Amino acid sequence: MMTDPEERLPKIQTCYGTLPSMLRKFDRFARRDYFRGHSAEEFEEWRKRERILLSELLGLEKMEVCDLNPVIMETKMLPEGIRREHIRIQTEPDVWMTMYLLVPADAGPNTRLFLCPPGHNGAGKYTVAGLAKYGAVQEKITQYQYDYGLQLARRGFAAVCPDCRGFGERREAKEDTQDPVLGLKGDCYWLAHMGEPLGIPVAGMLVWDLMRLIDYLELRGEWDMEHLGCLGFSGGGMQTLYLAALDERVQYAVISGYMYGFRDALLKLNRNCSCNYIPRLWEYLDMGDIASLIAPRPLVIQSCRQDRLNGPRGIVNAVEQVAVIEKAYRLCHAEKLPFHDICEGGHQWHGERLDKYLEYIGK
Known part of the structure; x- marks a missing residue:
């Protein structure tokens, strides 16, 4: 039987997908652990329970403690007087974390420190630490203003720019x-x-x-760990969210490009990266609930009005989650500490706003 050479696959007129069913299930089963109380005491009890739950969902009880075994592999002085250390530590047996540590020339015991976890599509630590001599890295720095670790170091902060698992020197x-x-x-x-x-x-x-990584920085003891901050864009914002929610050693959090309701941003947009998906999480909490665990520590949330990751309803999907966070901060008598900055444009870090954020959180 002869076939049309251009007819390589059957012509399907209708696709019977699963998304409508999953949206209905989300509406039926999701977010059953949201905070229902009305007092600061009730909120504190809720926070304790949800931190235990979130730790279990993240599998943290399965992680293995080992010696950090730090190695400074290279030290280089940059033209701006910033010392850049290339470091490796061991976070679990057989698991190594690589990073750049950017230290201003006049740094000392009172120098404040920021963790700067990277997001996607930037080769890990290389964009965040501003290694612009590499063409592909420079393109992403330009596209996203991605060198926020270097931006902080230029302002006098020590900035740690790690490779997260699967990026940079930690590729498989x-x-x-x-x-x-x-x-x-x-x-x-x-x-x-x-x-x-x-x-x-x-x-x-x-x-x-x-x-x-915080354990390692505490071990070094060279900077002010009482005012530790964490700033991340996109996937780095995701890491900042979960870290600050669970670890109170993080005193300031700046989350850029990662505050959306799960239904719109991760269920409807279900082709997002696998790192966003935590089995069974949606049954219990939404993103605003998780960020509420940060209260009353200073929190900056940067959203972009045209960010496609907001989902089909746009910026309202972020605003709804921020409203949940603001309720928690009011209960903690810290109404002024969550700051939601809505910028124009698409998915990117707006570094031109950094000085405002630093002033806001008391830097």
């Missing part, structure tokens, strides 16, 4: 690091396949590593 396959496209991306899909069947989602791996 070395050959992917040299591909012009793949080299900017990460291995979240493969990490999820390894971890989720064991009850360890990617987000749990990343949060654990950041907690161990």
Whole structure:
């Protein structure tokens, strides 16, 4: 039988997808642990329970403690007087975390410190630390204003720019690091396949590593750990959210490009990266509930009005979650400490707002 050479697949007129059913299930089963109380005392009890639950969902009880075994692999002085250390620590047996530490020339015991976890599509620490000599890295710095670690170091802060698992020097396959496209991306899909069947989602791996990074910085004892901040964009915002929610050693949090309701941003937009998906999380909490655990510590949330990750309803999806956060801060008598800054444009970090944020959180 002869076939049309251009007719390679059947012509399907209608696709009977699953999304409508899953949206109905979300509406039926999701967010059953949201805060229902009315007092600060009730909120504190709720927070204790939800932190235990969130730790379990992230698989943190399965993570393994080991010696940090830090190694400073290289130290380089940058033209601006910033010292850049290339460091490796061990966060679990057989798990190494690489990073750049940016230290201003006049840094001392009173110098404040920021963790700067990276997001996607930027080769990990290289964009955040501002290694603009590499063409592909420079393109992403320009596109997203991605060098927020360097931006902080230029303002006198020590900034730690780590590779999260699956990015930069922590890729699973070395050959992917040299591909012009793949080299900017990460291995979240493969990490999820390894971890989720064991009850360890990617987000749990990343949060654990950041907690161990704080342990390392405390061990060094060279800077002000009483005012530790964390700033992250996109996937770095995700890491900042979960870390600050669970670890009170983080005193200031700046979350850019990552505050949306799960239904619109991760269920309707269900082709987002695997690191966003934590088994069973949606049954209990939405993103605003998780951020409420940060109260009453200073919190800046930066949203972009045209960010496609807001979902089909746009910026209202972010505003709804911020309203949940603001309620928690009112209960903690810290009404002025959550700050939602809505910028124009698409998905990016707005570094030109950084000085305002630093002033806001008392820097």
